[in-house]
Amino acid sequence: MELDIHIIGGGLAGSEAAWQLAQRGLRVRLSEMRGAGDMTPAHQTDGLAELVCSNSFRSDDDTKNAVGLLHHEMRRLDSLVMQAGAKAQVPAGSAMAVDRDMFSEAVEKALSEHPNVTVVRERVDTLPPTGSVIVATGPLTAQSLAESIVEATGSERLAFFDAIAPIVHRDSIDMDIAWVQSRWNKRTEASNEDGDYINCPMTEAQYEAFHQGLLDGEKTEFREWEANTPYFDGCMPIEVMASRGLDTLRFGPMKPVGLDNPNDRTEEFPQGRxxxxxxxxxxxxxxxxxxxxxxxxTKLKYGAQVELFRTIPGLENAEFARLGGLHRNTFLNSPIVLDHELRLRKAPNIRFAGQITGCEGYVESAAVGLLAGLMAASEFAGTRWSPPPRTSAMGALLSHITGDANAETFQPMNVNFGLFPPLHDVKKKQRKEAYTERAKADFGSWLATMDRIAA
Known part of the structure; x- marks a missing residue:
């Protein structure tokens, strides 16, 4: 098959970009190094769009949540990631979570069977000097290609650490101690009958001992080249959070509010509800x-993880399908090196997409891949690219990456209402709903007036 555009990287962003282009009649070569004898520190398979950290796409509420609004906009643009997510969805309360293997298989099947897509298992070591290219290699870009990118950008790449959460076998959890419930009993159509989360309760003494164990546990040692690399706040290792204060975790991932323990024994939980x-x-x-x-x-060593996590009530006999881990992520200083259409300023035949641009999160990565695909398709069609409005989730995220952010302090960012043009005349309690209502109206108008992007 003759080539129109070369996409490097078969993660969420690369897969989404390939789908958008192929659906518009463009011929795509999708290069993925996994399956060609190479692997990253975080991936476990060679499947396209493998989810390496959480299995959650976060909130699916499109009425007052920024990432739920992003889901809505991507669905309106025929997103492959959202289609595959629907096929692989598992209960998660108001969140959208997926069976990671089913999700990857659905994405790979759709692309492998598309007549306009050729999936090639190969490692690309340098940026192609000619031709239309989208680089979507993600935060775990291979060293050789990363060096080529640094040379092309003329700017030092930035980096941060990202940590992976452990996975437990369900039948090893003691349900005489733990219980199933969603916080505040919130449910969706995909919810389980009793709730979507297994909850393991802790007394004050148990929590304080656990907190101390996080501080004292043996950690992964950093290599010399990893020194002074910052963490991203959205995926902070739990022991780093613990180091910020005794109660930090109780107001974060271990907060108890909205969870009523049916096994409550007054002498163990004297504080009440x-x-x-x-x-x-x-x-x-x-x-x-x-x-x-x-x-x-977490960045605790494996032995320390098993020992400490089995002190959690209900997990005394836990069997782990995967333990936590730590890897280094890289991303561009996009406000400096990319233009408003995600093109490399020094080599405009090359676009970047996904987490390497400095967005954070599965859905955000896929959304930027979707946009890169639309931009490239518009360029091939000879039509003027009109970006989604800044009042929309996709427009706000794109604006942040390509110019709104301060280049001196640029860090990976999840989509959030802080990226949207403010609504100062709306009361704070109604502001989230107002943001989403405005976004849907403006995004709908953009879709209606946008030129049909076709090759």
Missing amino acids: WPHAVVQLRQDNKLGTLWNMVGFQ
Whole structure:
């Protein structure tokens, strides 16, 4: 098949970009190094769009949540990631979580069977000097290609650490101690009958001992080249959070509010309605056999993880399908090196997409891949690219990456209402709903007036 555009990287962003282009009649070569004898420190398979950290796409509420609004906009643009997510969805309360294997298989099947897509298992070591290219290699870009990118950008790449949460076998959890419930009993159509999270309660003494164990546990040592690399706040290792204060975790991933322990024994939980702290686990696969520890990204060594996590009530005999880990992520200083159409200023035949641009999160990565695909398709069609309005989730995220952010302090960012043009005349309690209502109206108008992007 003759080539129109070369996409490097078969993660969420690259897969989404390939789908958008192929659907518009463009011929795509999708290069993925996994499956050609190479692997990253975080991936476990060679499947396209493998989810390497959480299995959650976060909130699916499109009425007052920024990422739920992003889901809505992507669905309106025929997103492959959202289609595959629907096929692989598992219960997660108001969140959208997926069976990670089913999700990857659905994405790979759709692309492999598309007549306009050729998936090639190969490692690309340097940026192609000619031709239309989208680089979507993600935060784990291979060293050789990363060096080529640094040379092309003329700017030092930035980096941060990202940590992976452990996964527990469901049948090893003691349900005489733990219980199933969603916080505040919130449900969706995909919810389980009793709730979507397994909750492990802690007394004050248990929590304080656990907190100390996080501080004292043996940690992964950094290599010399990893020194002074910052963490991203959205995926902070739990022991780093613990170091910020005794109660930090109780107001974060271990908060007990809205969770009523049916096994409450007054002498153990004298403070009243809720436990002192709660460890939550969320379903990780369709069968419900694997559950991940929510917010428990960690850089503790494996032995320390097993020893400490088995002190959690209900997990005394826990069997782990995967333990936590730590890897280094890289991303561009996009406000400096990319233009408003995600093109490399020094080599405009090359676009970047996904997390390497400095967005954070599965859905955000896929959304930027979707946009890169639309931009490239518009360029091939000879039509003027009109970006989505800044009042929309996609427009706000794109604006942040390509110019709104301060280049001196640029860090990976999840979509959030802080990126949207403010609504100062709306009361704070109604502001989130107002943001989403405005976004849907403006995004709908953009879709209606946008030129049909076709090759």
